[in-house]
Amino acid sequence: MRICVVGLRGIPGVMGGVESHCEQLLPRIVSLCESHDFSLIARWPYVPRKPYRYRGVRVVPLPALRSKYLEAFSNTLIAVLYARFILRADVLHIHAIGPALFGPLARVLGMKLIVTHHGSDYQRAKWNRFAKLVLRLGERCAIVAASTVIVVSKSLAEDLRQRHPAHAAKIEHIPNGATDLSASANEPRVERELLARFGIEKNGYVVAVGRLVPEKAFHELIAAFKETDLHRKLVIVGKADHLDPYAKSLMQHASDRIVFAGFQDHAALRILYENASLFVLPSHHEGLPIAALEAAIIGVPLVLSDIAPNRDIGLPSACYFPVGDVGALRQKLADDPTVFQPDRESIGRRFDWNAIAQATARSYGLGVGGPGRIARLDPLGHAGAP
Numbered sequence: 001m002r003i004c005v006v007g008l009r010g011i012p013g014v015m016g017g018v019e020s021h022c023e024q025l026l027p028r029i030v031s032l033c034e035s036h037d038f039s040l041i042a043r044w045p046y047v048p049r050k051p052y053r054y055r056g057v058r059v060v061p062l063p064a065l066r067s068k069y070l071e072a073f074s075n076t077l078i079a080v081l082y083a084r085f086i087l088r089a090d091v092l093h094i095h096a097i098g099p100a101l102f103g104p105l106a107r108v109l110g111m112k113l114i115v116t117h118h119g120s121d122y123q124r125a126k127w128n129r130f131a132k133l134v135l136r137l138g139e140r141c142a143i144v145a146a147s148t149v150i151v152v153s154k155s156l157a158e159d160l161r162q163r164h165p166a167h168a169a170k171i172e173h174i175p176n177g178a179t180d181l182s183a184s185a186n187e188p189r190v191e192r193e194l195l196a197r198f199g200i201e202k203n204g205y206v207v208a209v210g211r212l213v214p215e216k217a218f219h220e221l222i223a224a225f226k227e228t229d230l231h232r233k234l235v236i237v238g239k240a241d242h243l244d245p246y247a248k249s250l251m252q253h254a255s256d257r258i259v260f261a262g263f264q265d266h267a268a269l270r271i272l273y274e275n276a277s278l279f280v281l282p283s284h285h286e287g288l289p290i291a292a293l294e295a296a297i298i299g300v301p302l303v304l305s306d307i308a309p310n311r312d313i314g315l316p317s318a319c320y321f322p323v324g325d326v327g328a329l330r331q332k333l334a335d336d337p338t339v340f341q342p343d344r345e346s347i348g349r350r351f352d353w354n355a356i357a358q359a360t361a362r363s364y365g366l367g368v369g370g371p372g373r374i375a376r377l378d379p380l381g382h383a384g385a386p
Contacts, residue, residue, distance in 0.1 A: 002037045003364055004089035006079040007072065007099035010042030010061065012054055015211065015263050017176075017237065018095045018118050021152070022178055027055035028357035033366045036379040039087055041079040060087075067240045069131055072098045077105075084109040091364050098135055098144035107145045114363055116150040118173075119287030119309070125214035126246075143167050148363040150174045152288040155308035156246055162316055172361060175312070177353035178293035181270035191271050194369065198235060198259050202276070205233040205259075206333065207276040209269070209295075212240040212247040215285040215323070217305070219246075220252050224282075224329040237272060273298045278337040279323045281305065288312055296347045301340035302333070303332045314350065315342055347364045 013021040022040065030038050038057050043064040051060045062082060064075035076099035080383050083089040084106070092111040093102050100115045107113050121127070122135035127278060142149055142163050149171045151157035157173040164171070174240055206225065210216040218236055225234045240247035256261050264272065277294035279302045286309040288342065294314065295302055304310040305323040319340045321328040332340075 001091065001364070001366065003039070003091040003093060004079075004083035004087050005038070005040045005093045005095065006076055006083065007095035007254075008040075008042070009045075010047035010059060011040065011057070013265055014042075014046050015039060015241075017287060017290050018116075021055075021093065021116075021118070021176055021177070024353050025360060026057045028058035028353055029361050031360050032357060036068070036366060039083075039089070041075070041082060043075045045071075066125070068244075072096070072099065074282065075364045076102050077133055080106050080109070083110060093364070094142070094146075094385050097138040097142055099138070101134065101138040101145075103138075103145040105140045112365070114148050114150065115146040115194055116152065117142060117156065117207055117287075119285065120156065123215070123285045125284070126244075133347075134335055143171075146170065150360065150363060152176045153286075153309040154312045156287070171179055171361065172359075174356055174363075175351055176288045176290050176293060177289065178297040178347050178351040179266075179353065179354050180348070181266055181294055181298050182274060182298045186338065190267070191275070194268055195270050195275060198261055199256075200233055200235060202275040203277045204231075205235045205276055206230075206278045206280055207235045207272055207295075207300075208238065208280050208282075209237045210281065210283070210289075211238050211292040212236075214246050215283060217282040217284050218250055220324065220326050220329065221280055221282045222250070222258060224326045224333055225258070226337065227326075227330045228333050230333065232277060233257050233259055235259045235261055235272065237269065239263045239265050269294070270298070273300050276300055277303045278303060278333070279341065280329075280333070281310065282321075282323070282329060283307060283310065286310060293351055296342040297344055297351075299344050301337040302342055303329070314346070316340075 008018045008022055010259050011019055040057050040059050042061045044061050045066055046318050047061050051063050064071045080102045083092050089111055091105045093114040095116045096118050103113050122132040127349050153174050154173050155259050157171055160171050161168040208221055251260055279300045281289055281292050281304045283305055288309050302319050304320055307318040307323050321332050
């Protein structure tokens with residue numbers, strides 16, 4: 001069977017939740033189903049232009065218009081046609097609801113369609129009214145055209161089933177996984193150099209990770225942090241896809257206390273998580289935040305806004321604050337971070353990439369199992385009996 005994955009910028013080491021998801025997931029599926037052919041179509045601006053392989057996944061870069069509004073759509077249209085007529089794909093797996101606008105085309109061309117719904121992107125503040133309408137249409141195309149709609153957030157899966165009862169049976173909750181970045185040890189010299197580069201020290205800073213976009217609400221985190229008298233710094237890791245007025249306004253707050261670290265690879269992220277006193281994610285919108293799962297499985301204390309996808313992680317109630325409430329966030333920042341300690345073992349069990357890979361492979365119609373089979377995921381994303 002030939003499977004083609006589209007809708008993302010590329011792998012490995014490309015910024016974005018969908019990209020992190022696929023970087024962890026696809027090589028695991030390939031290892032489970034070695035007799036099948038897997039290809040991923042990426043975008044030229046983010047990866048080399050020549051095809052390459054990453055842990056068994058063939059990556060084929062294709063053109064995309066370098067535009068906030070047209071990049072994903074232009075690349076996905078080309079990718080769907082390439083998948084059918086060049087790769088002769090049997091299964092097309094589209095990631096995100098924007099690219100899913102071309103799901104019906106994939107079905108007309110004779111491919112089995114799987115769509116992973118990573119979040120209600122029409123709720124993102126960066127999109128204008130027309131773009132939000134198109135994203136809603138993409139969600140509708142996914143629901144109607146796909147054989148299976150995989151949803152990373154439990155609460156969103158429940159919402160979709162209620163809004164689309166005629167298609168409820170095809171909506172399946174398979175969460176993001178918790179990538180254990182601490183699995184390999186840090187080299188002490190590299191750790192010292194990285195901390196020194198940003199002028200920070202162990203347990204001497206609060207860390208936040210994500211793109212510099214309005215829905216991440218880093219402006220609220222900065223406002224809350226500035227109102228504290230903490231002898232710690234705030235380190236914001238990430239950058240904007242397209243440097244816009246919002247990202248520029250955030251970076252104007254850079255100071256001795258507030259550090260913008262830019263995009264960092266997994267090795268650097270591991271160091272920044274492990275040495276932080278607290279991880280904060282004040283988002284107004286998420287799918288299921290991989291950055292929070294990464295921090296949780298490392299054991300960093302977490303404070304998250306109380307939106308449903310963040311609550312789907314299942315942290316203790318003390319770890320959440322009312323979304324948009326700068327005063328409540330300020331109080332959380334001032335509290336003892338040890339109050340917000342996650343249960344690492346529980347996170348690891350409930351968000352296991354290996355189990356997630358098996359569940360996803362089954363959605364393609366691939367037989368996985370046998371000796372050493374990982375249990376199915378129940379509707380809450382827990383590992384259970386097959």
